[in-house]
Amino acid sequence: MASSKFPLAPPEHSRPHAPMGEGCFLGETERQQPLALKEALAKIKNWFRANSLWVMAYGTGCGSIELRPLTTARFDMERFGMAMRPTPRQSNVLIISGYLSVKSLKRVIRAYEQMPSPKWVVGLGSCTINGGMYWDSYNTINRLDLYVPVDLYIAGCMPRPEALLEGFGVLMEKIKAGEANGWNHYLEQMDWYKENQKKLITDWDLPDYNW
Amino acid sequence: MSFPLKLMWSVIGILVAIAYGLLISGIIRKVMARIQGRIGPPVYQGFIDLGKLLVLRTATHHGVMFYLAPIFRAAGGIGLYLLIPVVVGVPALENFSFTGDLLLVMYFMFFGSLGMALGAAESGHPHSSIGISRGLSQMTAFELPFALAVVALAASAGSFSISDIVMAQQGGILHWNLFTHPLAAIAAFLAFLGMNMYAPFNIVGAPQEIPAGPPTEFNSSFLSLMMAGRSIFAVAKMVLFMDLFLGGATNLLEVLVKTFLIYFWSVFVGAVFPRFRTEQSIRFFLGWPTVAGVAAVLLVMLNR
């Protein structure tokens, strides 16, 4: 069921010279530093970022019921330095936990753009990957990565908390290796993402970018 | 001691205080986790959080006061710390204490929160405004028993200098103000619960109600500055209470033990109590703590 409305493959990521996921954006000039120093600095920064992931406490669907046990005694994600933050300004990871309707997509875009970079998106459950079992409902997003850049998918319906912890471990490894670059991709391919978002949200009343 | 040397020692003292505050916040999280049956984060988690916040990008603009608020907060903490002698008799650790510093200390405790209130109000988030109104009203309430306790101690020692109050308590544990002025100690230590804003008095940042509270809009480096300010503020408060009630200290090890005990008084209370509502909290502080404070002042007056 290919559709002519969307280009189905997102454009290629194109910044080979950015070391370890350290991108620049929106006119910020790169500091003139030797590449080795840059990479060493990036490694330290990424270690800090990976070991203190603050998760935005926002549940979009049924999957968020699997997020709650992570904060309690049995699974305890705080031992990895992860904590729930109630505001996008202070969080680094946005978890799309399950089905996303068009109405909540608007709020997700707003929250995502308000988070300070570097920021990561985790798609939770089959429904964010491909629509899941209610793919033919009238109001659910079938492919999340058309609208926000997803760094990591955790498949399952629903994934158990163990799977979530495993997924966060993978995300930490990716961040340390400088491979979790979705936020750079979003800024570089802003036009493509905005075009997709505006195709879906017909009553577009958001600003061009939510600072 | 010459002024530049003193300045150097003070800067070192501030850095150590920030590190100690962050370490204590890590220990608190660990203790809370153990109480709840979890493993909890490593004790150095506060340093990682601070480092992470420093390497995040910042892209918000809400106005000048928004930028100044974390600076005010940190300045309030640093100013408070610089006025309090950590170890009386050791010039390097006496900071800039002087005769009558207790009055200025009382003022500086308000300073950071007032700056924070102005900045957070400018961010425009409703949770910020609610948090500020709650925080300022609670602060006005717990300031009363604390001020009464301080007045009682100052009247008893006959001086508004923290060093003099410390010197008046020398000569054994039973000379501490904690035991010679028990009513003042009760008033002040109950007010201390409110100052630290752990449960049951965590109505400012109340999770599940107005999550995050005043710093809702503050991100990355703003938040890191506020974290540093908060930790030094906590250390300064602990040292102040140690000087006022636990007879000061003669060496740094004593400082560590005593401040740890003082701080964990509020942590252990916080671990087992649910949260008050705003008006309950204010009524609490204006009730028995204030009565104890008034009684402490009266006792001192009668004993003169």
Next chain:
Amino acid sequence: MDEIIQRIRDNFGVLREHRQRDDLAEVWIEPRHVLPLLTWLKEHTPFVQLTHLSAVDWLEDGEFQLTYLLTDPVGRRSLMVAVRISREEATAESVHTLWAHAVTYEQEINEMFGIHFPGSPRQGVPFILEGWDDIPPMRRDFDTVEYMNRHHPSRPGREHTDPRRYIGQVVGEKGYLHD
């Protein structure tokens, strides 16, 4: 319960009725009797609470059914008052003057089924579907698959399985349904 249903029969006329349990009955009435009957039930009987207001699309009959679920909180009984309205007109009387919270139900039914409740506030205000530009999605002539293919493309390579085929196979082999 019996007495109340008898009085509804006498005063308003009942098209059809159904006793599910001792404490749950359903009556079908004519559209013009909805407001008088509900007013009478609320004012003069223990059925004072509107628990639910829902709609069903009977496409083949060309009708919508509106179901008002009334509850007697003291006696713990429920009475369902159902009414069939024409699918073309799709207009029903609003009961928000009796129960203020009916506004939300009517707003949602208006959005999901396109049934209009004249006089009810917030008619036409988006409830869930912001910026909806198709026929109301809960009408049965709305083709969700076609809509999803148009608006929410699937990832290439997705395989579909029609559940009906598999259910028939499994059930047929085991012989549970047709023995």
